[in-house]
Amino acid sequence: MEGSWLSERDSLDQTAMPKKSIYLDFNATTPIAPEVAAAISQVLAEPFDNPSSEHWAGLPARQAVEKARAQVAALLHCNSDEIVFTKQENEVERTERLGRNERHD
Numbered sequence: 001m002e003g004s005w006l007s008e009r010d011s012l013d014q015t016a017m018p019k020k021s022i023y024l025d026f027n028a029t030t031p032i033a034p035e036v037a038a039a040i041s042q043v044l045a046e047p048f049d050n051p052s053s054e055h056w057a058g059l060p061a062r063q064a065v066e067k068a069r070a071q072v073a074a075l076l077h078c079n080s081d082e083i084v085f086t087k088q089e090n091e092v093e094r095t096e097r098l099g100r101n102e103r104h105d
Contacts, residue, residue: 032040043064051061065085073080086092 049057049061051058051065069080069083072083084095
């Protein structure tokens with residue numbers, strides 16, 4: 001099976017380790033698919049601004065975010081307004097708690 005997570009490695013002790021190993025610790029690091037790296041590179045190379053800005057410079061960034069939101073929504077078969085992008089785990093947890101509290105009010 002091929003994939004970025006499967007690699008052949010030379011081991012110091014050929015009897016103790018198989019030639020092919022599978023890396024399962026993606027909790028801290030995850031390889032980026034080539035098509036994702038290309039998309040990120042394109043966005044980083046273009047003029048950018050804060051997508052939350054309401055002036056002309058923020059418009060291309062806002063459009064890129066909304067395009068990504070629509071693509072994720074299509075993949076998950078949901079509405080784009082249900083997709084929330086966050087910067088870090090703390091924001092995810094806080095957003096989830098707020099949503100849970102709203103459902104119980």
